Amino acid sequence: MPQILAMTVRRLVMSFFILSITALIVFLGTEVLPGDALTATIPTEELQFYSADQLAEMRSELGLDRPIPVRFLEVWARLMTFDFGTTIVKHEPVGPRIFHPMINSAILAGVALVVMLALVISLGTLASLKPGGRLDTTISATTLFTYSMPDFVVSNLFVIVFAVWLGLAPAVILAPTNAPKLTILAASILPVLALCVHGVAYQYRLLRAGMVEALNSDYVERARLAGLPTWRISLVHALPSALIPMLNGTASFVAGLLSGSVVVEAVFKYPGAGGELLRALSQREIPTIQAIAFLAALAVVVANLLADLAILALDPRVRTRSQNG
Amino acid sequence: MTTISKREFLRLLGLGASALGMQSAFGSFAFAQETGLPAWAALPAGAEPKTGGKLVYGQTYPNWAVGTSDNGKHPYYWVDLLTRSIWNCLVWVDHDFNLQGELAESWQADETLKVWDFKLREGVLFHNGKEMTSADVVASINAHIAQKGSGFINAWFESIEATGKYAVRFNLNAAYAEWPYALAEYRLAIVPAAGDDVILTDGIGTGPFKLVEVDNRRGFKAIRNENYWLKGRPFIDEVEGYVVNSQTAINGFRSGQFNAVFNIDPTTAGQYESAAGIVDKATGGDQFLISMPKNLDMAWNDPRIRLALSLSIDRNAINQIVYNDPGTWIGNDTHMSGINPEFLPREVAYDIDKAKALLAEAGHPNGIDLPPVVFSPSFPEMPRVMAIVAESVKKAGINIEIREMPTDGFSAYVTEVNKPYGRPAVGPVGPRNPATNMSRMAVNQSEEAGWTGEKADAYRALYATTIAEPDETKRLSMYQELQRIAQSDTPAIILGGRRNMLAHSAGVVNLKSHFQNWGSRFDDVWIQS
C-alpha cells in the first residue's frame, strides 16, 4: 500500500507539471497574440469613451506592458492558486463570476459521465453475451450512427422533438445560473442525453474492443470450458479487463465530453461554463478564458488520475509492477 | 358632431405648437384628466385590460456590453433586457417619434437654448418606497456624466442643479435646441441618489416592475410595482426576460416557454405565425452601417468609389429578401432613418451603370477590390444582409469581403490594420432624432471614423449652427442640408435598415414593437385569458 500511495503522489506531482504546461499553453494562446489584448477586450461601443492615454494607463495598470515571462509567471501563479484575477474592463473578480457556471457544467458533465459509463458498460456487456449476434450488431450500428451525428445537430433535434413537439422537457433552460443545484440537475436531463448520444459511441467502441479481446482470451475460454454461466463470464471475468482500454482513454474522452458540452450548452442555453466561455471568447475576456480553459484541463487531469487509480484497482499486475518499479 | 378623441386632440395641439416653432422646446404636459394618466399612456379604444398574468419574453439582441460586467443590475447593461421594465428616464420617445414626458412633466429652455428647466413628476416612488426628487435626478445625471453613460450628452453638458424639490436645471456649454431628445437615451435612467461607487448598481428604479432576480447576462425576473406612478398600471403581475439566440427564441416560443419574443429575425416570422403567434412590426428600427475610414491609403478615400459602392448596393433586394418588405424606405447614407421627418432620400439610390462610370472615372474601369470589412452580428439577419450586399456590389465590379467575426475579431482588425484610429465601423445604428443622428458624424469620435476634409469641416460647422437654431422648420431644412453634405462625400454607407419586429402569442395584448430597440413599454400590456 505505501508503494501505491507513493505512486499516487508521483502522479500528483506529474499532474502538477502537466497543469503548469497547460497554463503556459493557455497563456501563449491568449496573451501572446497578434493585436492588443486590452483594446480588443473593450467592446466597440465602449471604446469611444477611452482616449489613447487612458488605454495606455489601463495597460500599465494591468501590467500588459511588462515582459512576457514575467506575465506568464504571474498567470501561472494565479491559475495554480485558483485566483483567477479580475476582468479587464470592469475589474470584477473572475472567480465568483464563473463559480456557478463551472459548478453547473460540472454537474452536466458529471451526470453525463455517469450515465454514459452506465450505458456503455451495460450495452457492452449485453452485446458481449453473444458477439456477432443481432443485439451486438444493432448496438454497434446504432452507436456508429449516433457517433456520426454532429452534437450540434443532435442537440437541436432533441430540443425540437422532446421539447417543442412532445413537450417533455423545456426547450430553453431558464434556470438562473445560481439556481439550486437540484433545479440545475433537473434541467440537465435533455442536455445529458444529447451529450450521451454522441459520446457513448466512442467509449462503447473501446469497451467493445476490450470485451472482444477479453472474450477471445484464454482465460475466458477456460471459464467456458469449466462450465461457468455466460453472464458470469462477461461480468466477472471479461468486463474488468475490458474496462482497462476504456479507462486508458479517459483523458481524451473527458476532454471530448467537455468540448461537446460547450456545444450542447449553447443549444439548450444551459447556464454553464460553455456559454461563459463563448462569451468570453467573443469579448476576449482573457482572464475568464484562461480560468475556464485551465479548469477544464484540471478536470481532465483529475479524471485521468482517477482512471489510473481505477486501473490500479482492476489490474493486480499493474499494482505489482508499480510496487516493483 | 364629430368626436375627437383626446389623443387626436392633443396631436392637433402639438401641430399648433410646432407651427409656433416651439414644439420641441416645451414638453408635452397634458393629462387625460379623467384617469390621471398622461395622454400617451391611453389605451386603444374599446380595450378591456385584464390584470394579472406573466409575460415571459425572449430577446435576440445580444448586448455584448453586458458581458463585460458582473453587474446586471446596472441600467447600462439592459438594452437587451429592455430597460423600461424597471427604469424610467426623464423623457420617452413614443411610437410616433414624439417626445413624451416620462419622469419629467414638462420642460422649457431659455432663449440661448443653453439653460433647460425640467419640471419633475410629483409623487413618483422608487421601488424602495423613497420618493423621487430633484436630488435623485441631479445625482443620476451626474453619475451618467461621470460614467460616460451617453456620448450624446457629454459634449454639451456643463452642469445640473436642483431648482426645487421637483425641478432641475441643465446648464449647457453650447446651444442645443433638442436637448430633451438627448435625455431620452435609454441609459439615462433616474435612480435613487447614492454614493459615487454605489449609484446605479442597486437595480432600483421607478419603472412598472421591481427587479427580483437578475441572472447576469442571461435574464431577469421582476414583479409588479404596486406603487407605480402610472396609476392602475402595470396590468401584468410578473415579467421575465431572457437573452436568447434566434433559434432558441423560436423553440422557446413554440414550446410555450415564451409568450413574446423581441427582435425576431424577419425570415423566421413564419415560424411564429405557424405557431399561432402574432408578429408586430415597428415603423423603423436599426440601420446597418459602414463608416469609411479615410486616414489610410485606401481605395475608398476617393468619394467616387464610396459613392459607387453605395450606388451598387441593391437595397431593395435586402428589403425584399430579408425583410419581405418591398417598397419600404432605404437608407440615405447618413444616420438619418426613413422614419425621421427630416429624412432626405438620395436622388438615385441604386444605379449600377452610374457606379461603373464612377469607378471608371476614378481609374478602375475593370472593377475594384476593396479591403475586407468585418462585423459582429447584433441582429440575427445581419449576416444575410451582409451577404446580399457583398453579392450585389459584384455587379458593379466591386469585390468586398464582409466577414462575420466575434467582437474581438473586429477589434483586432481595428488595431492591426487601421492604426491609429480609423476603423471601418460596421454595425447597427439605432434610430434617433436628427440632432443625435447627425451628431454621430460630427462629434461622436468613434463613429466619425476620421471623416476629414473640407466637407467634414463644413458639416461640423453647420451642425453647430443647426442645433442652436430655435426654429424647427429652419432646423429641418438645415438637417437636410447636412444630409446633402454627407451624401456628397459619402463618409458612411447605410447598407439597409430594419423594422423591429416582435412576436407574441394571442394571449398577450397591446405589446407593441418600438422602432428603438430599448423603447418598448411594459406598463400598458396585459394578458388575455
Added chain:
Amino acid sequence: MKTPHVDVRNLKLVYKTGPQTELAAIDEVSFSIGKGETLGIVGESGCGKSSLARAFLGYTRPGARIAGGALVVGGVDVFALTGEALRRYRGGRAAMVPQNPLSALTPHRTIGQHMVELIRIHNAAGNISPTQKALDLLAAMELPDPSAIFARYPHQLSGGQRQRVVIAAALVAEPELIVLDEPTTALDKTVETQVLDLVSRLQKRTNTTLIYVSHDLNVVARMCDGVLVMQHGKVLEDGPTKEVFNAPKTEYARTLIAAIPKLRTGTRPEPVRLATAAPILSIRDLDFSYGGKRSRFIPRFFAAPPARQTLKDISLSIAAGSTLGVVGESGSGKSTLASLVAGLVGGNGGRIMFDGKPLSGLAGGRGRDLRRRVQLIFQDPASSLNPQHTVEQIIARPLQVFFGMTRAASRDRVVQLLDELDLDATLLTRSPRQLSGGQQQRVAIARAFACEPDLVLCDEVTSALDVTVQAQVLQQMKRLQREHNTAYLFISHDLPVVAEMSDQMLVLEAGEIRDYADTGTILTNPNSAYTKNLLAAFASATAHSTKRTFQNVS
C-alpha cells in the same frame, strides 16, 4: 469387449474461412478410449489436435462448428447437450487443463476466487466450505502453503505452481474425463516431470480417463497407454504407444519419431578440433546483474522490470569453428549471457575476449568489424524479421552495411545465401509473414551468415519450431558451421538438442556454472547434482515407459 468410456465416431469439425468456404480441421476421425485409460494425441502445429481436445467438452472456437459425427462420453452424447446441461457437463463430467496456465487464469482474480467460483458453480464443496475445499485441492496438488497461494494473483505464481492450480481447478468436480492440452509445454523439464508424476498418481487414485494433447512425443510416450498420430485433421496412426513408437506404420510417423531429439551418449564427433583451434571467444569471471540498471530498450513506465537474472563468475571459451552448448532452465541467465556477448546489454564485471581483443559494452560502441564478426540469431523469427521488409531487404541489409555492396551485387549474394539454406530464390520478394516458421528462421540464419561471422550466438533458435522442422534446421546449421568454420554459442533449455549440436557443454543454474566439459563427459559423467537431475528428467521422458497395456477397442 468392454464398452469404451469415450467413443468418437466420424467426427468432422470445420472452420469457416470465407463467406462460402470451410476448411476441415478434423476430418472423419474415429477412435475410442476405455475407462481410466490415457490417450495421447500427437501431431505438429495445425494438425487439429487442439480443436479435437476442445471437442471433447462439446466446445468449438468461434468460427468453427461440428459438421458431423458423434462423441459419446460415459454414455452421454456430448453434441446433443445444450444450455444448462452442456454447462454442467463442462467442468462437471469432463474438464480441461488448458495450454498456457498464465493466460488461462483471469488476471484480476485471485487463485482462491477462481477455485471457489468453480466449486460453487458445480456444487462441489460437499459438506465443507468452498474455501476449505479449495485449500484441500491446492494441498492435494502438493502446492506449498496453499493458503498463501489462495490469496495470490496468477501472475504472482511460478509456472509450475500455475500449472498445478489449473489442474486443481479441473479436478474440482471430480470429472470422469480430463483433457490436458499441451499441459507442460510452458514448463521447465524438471518441473514438467514433477507435474506429470503428480497427474499419474492422481489418475491412478481416481481412475479418471485422461487425454493428453501434445506435440511433445516424449511426454506422450511417457504418460500414455495409447497414442493417436494426427496430420492435417486426419488420424494417421492409432495404437498402443509402444507399437506406434517402435514400429510406426506411416512415413509421417516415422519422420516424426525420428526427429525427436534424443540423448545419445555414444561417440562424439571430432573432439580433436577443440584441442588444436585457438579460442575465438573467451570469457573470464563474468558477473552481471540487472539490479538498478534498466535496459534502455525497455521504456520505463510500460515494461515490467526484467527478472533479476544475474550471472556469477562465468568463465568459458569457444574454439573457432566449434560449438559450445549452454543448457539451463528459465531464469538461469543463459539468455543474458548471449545478450552480453552480443552487446545488447553492457556494463559487466569480468572480461570478454573475442579473437584476442576485448569485447565489451554495447554493440553500438564496438567497431563495425566486431559487430560483423559476432552475430546473434533470435529465438522468435516472427519478431526478429521486420514484417514490412522483403526477404531480400532483410538479408541484403548486412551486406550493404558491412560490405558496402550495391543492390545489384547484394542480390546475387542473397540468392546464394538462400540457396545455402535450401530456400528458393522465389522467396526474395516475399514478406516474412508469408513464410512458414521454419523458412523464417532460416532467413534469420541467412541474415546472420551474410555477415560472414566468426561467432554466432544462437538463443533458443529452434524452440518455436515443430520437431521435424527443428531437425532440418539443426542439420543445416551444422552444415553451415562446417562450411564457414563458424563457432556457435548454442543456447537452449532442450538438453538433447544442445547435446546434439555441441562439442562442449555448459550447464547453468541461477547464473552459475554447474558443469562445463566436453559433451560426452557431461552426458556420461556429470559433475553436479543439478546436471544429474536434468539428465534424469530428459532421460526418463525419453524412455518408452508404457505402464499399462493399451486396449484397442476400435
Added chain:
Amino acid sequence: MADIPVSTPLRRSLGWLRSRRLRRALSEPATLMGLILVVAHLLLALLAPLLAPYDTSALVGAPLQHPSWEFLMGTDQIGRDYFSRIIAGGRIALMVSFLGIAIAVVSGTVLGIIAGYIGGRTDEIIMRIVDAMMAIPDLILIAILILALGTGPGALIPVVAVVYTWGVVRVIRAKTISLSTLDFVRSAELRGETRLAVMVREILPNLIGLLGVELAVRVSSAVLRISALSFLGLGISQPTPDWGLMVQEAMGVIFTDPWFLLLPAIMLSSLIIGVNFMVDGLSRAFGITTAELG
C-alpha cells in the same frame, strides 16, 4: 524437403496479398459503403465548382424556394442555390482538416517515434507536453487558437495541425514502444544502424497502416469540430458555404422548411459514417485494433 507454408494464399506476391486483404475488407458491405461514401465526398469536394449549377454565393432566385428542376434542392434564405452550396459545404472544412491533419500526422509521427524509441527523458518531456495539450478540450483549444490566428483557411490549417498532433504522438508512441520490443529492432541495433536509420527504416514502415487510419479518423473528427465551431459562430463565416454554418442558419426555418437542416446534417453525417465504416473494415483487415487507435 521444403517446409509446408502456413496456408496456400501466402504463396502469392506481396502486392497481391495486399489487394487481397483490401478485397476481403471490401467484401464486407459496410466497408464498401464507407469507402464509396468517402470517395464520393472527396470527389464532391474536389469537383464541386464543376458540378455546381450556380455560383455558391450568387443570388439566383427568390428565397426559400422548394426543390425544383431549376434549383435541385431549392434556394436558401437569401435565394442562393442550395444544391450548389450543399456540395461545396464540405470543401473548406475537408481541405483545412485534411491539410491540418496531414501536418499533424507527420509531426505527431516524428515526435511519437522519437518518444517511443529514444525513451528516457526525451520521452518524458514529450509526453508531458502531450498530456498538457490533450488536457485542454480540443474545442476550447481550437477556439483559443482561432482567437489568436483567425479563421481563414490559412490560419485554420495550423490550428488543426497544432490541436491534433498530440493524439497522433500518443498513438504512434504506444505502437513504437511495442515495435521496439521486437527483435528486428535489436537486430538492427546490433548491426550498428544509427537511431535515425532504425526509426526510419525499421519502425516507420510498420506504422503506415496505422497512420492511414489515424489520418482518416482524425480528419473526420476535425471536420466535426470545425463545423461545430462554425455552428457556434466561431469558425467559417458567410458567404463561404459550410455545413455547420448551414445547420445553424437552417435552424431558423426548421419548422416550416426542415430539409434545410436535414441536407447539411446528412452530408456531415454521411462523411463521418463513411470514414468510420471504411476505417473499421480496413483496420480489421490490416489487423489494427481499436485499442491501438486510442
